[in-house]
Amino acid sequence: MDLAGIYPALTTPFDASGNFSASHFKHNLHRYNQTDLAGYVVLGSTGESVLLSSKESETILATAKEARARNRRPKPSLAPNAPPTSAITLPW
Numbered sequence: 001m002d003l004a005g006i007y008p009a010l011t012t013p014f015d016a017s018g019n020f021s022a023s024h025f026k027h028n029l030h031r032y033n034q035t036d037l038a039g040y041v042v043l044g045s046t047g048e049s050v051l052l053s054s055k056e057s058e059t060i061l062a063t064a065k066e067a068r069a070r071n072r073r074p075k076p077s078l079a080p081n082a083p084p085t086s087a088i089t090l091p092w
Contacts, residue, residue, distance in 0.1 A: 003038075004038065005037065005038025005039070006037050006038055007037065007038055007039045007040055007041050008032070008037065008040055008041065009040070009041040009044040010025075010028065010029075010032075010040050010041060010042055010044070010064070011028075011048070012025065012043075012048050012049070012052070012060060013025050013028065020052075020056055020059060020060060022059070022063050025060070025063055025064075025067070026063065026066075026067040029064065029067040029068065030067065033067075033068070033069035040064075042060060042061060042064045043057055043060060043061065
């Protein structure tokens with residue numbers, strides 16, 4: 001497995017009601033996709049992942065998969081609250 005390059009941990013945007021904001025997340029990924037990053041870490045070390053439900057975590061992983069640049073593969077870092085099967089049920 002080649003892990004060369006920079007993989008920043010992504011933050012999870014929320015709307016005014018406290019729900020995951022897929023549109024803001026996709027906007028952020030679009031901006032990251034304009035750079036030379038090797039990929040990104042989803043549900044990683046930014047802290048909010050432990051506050052998410054399993055369904056929210058699955059939605060975030062699916063959104064990242066949908067919005068990723070086609071020339072890179074996101075490297076999800078499963079947080080303690082993320083479903084342990086996420087990497088299997090949402091293959092990159």
